Amino acid sequence: MASPSITCPICGAKIPNIPSAQDFTCPFCKFERRTAVGVRNESFSQPVPFENISEISDMTLPYIEDLNGYFQEKFAQLKTNNQWYLSTPVNRFYHKPTALPGQINFFNEKNIMFLLEQHGFKMSWRHNRFASILKLIVRKC
Numbered sequence: 001m002a003s004p005s006i007t008c009p010i011c012g013a014k015i016p017n018i019p020s021a022q023d024f025t026c027p028f029c030k031f032e033r034r035t036a037v038g039v040r041n042e043s044f045s046q047p048v049p050f051e052n053i054s055e056i057s058d059m060t061l062p063y064i065e066d067l068n069g070y071f072q073e074k075f076a077q078l079k080t081n082n083q084w085y086l087s088t089p090v091n092r093f094y095h096k097p098t099a100l101p102g103q104i105n106f107f108n109e110k111n112i113m114f115l116l117e118q119h120g121f122k123m124s125w126r127h128n129r130f131a132s133i134l135k136l137i138v139r140k141c
């Protein structure tokens with residue numbers, strides 16, 4: 001019997017011997033997918049204090065099933081040089097934030113930048129690089 005494997009949605013690596021497609025850690029880019037515990041709380045979102053932002057994904061990425069589909073959709077929606085604000089909790093070397101209710105995707109700063117660049121976005125602004133919630137503004141190239 002072949003052991004189940006999955007393709008990492010971030011770096012495209014094939015990860016063998018996973019217990020479940022909803023529960024794995026990519027050994028290459030350290031992206032983590034976990035089974036959601038609890039129910040997503042929509043009221044978590046906060047207003048974004050910026051102008052000239054075409055699209056806002058405030059704490060959305062932790063919940064997206066199909067990450068590549070989501071980024072493809074945003075790329076198609078936005079025009080060249082449009083700005084997109086994103087925020088998501090990130091695992092730091094010294095600190096892993098507690099999972100949000102309903103969270104399935106667990107990023108670090110490196111793999112999220114990789115994901116964005118792979119889909120044609122460039123970072124134009126980043127909030128405090130040591131915070132446990134990463135806040136970014138990216139631009140469609």
Ligand SMILES: [Zn+2]
Nearest residue numbers: 008011026029
């Ligand atoms: Zn990976």
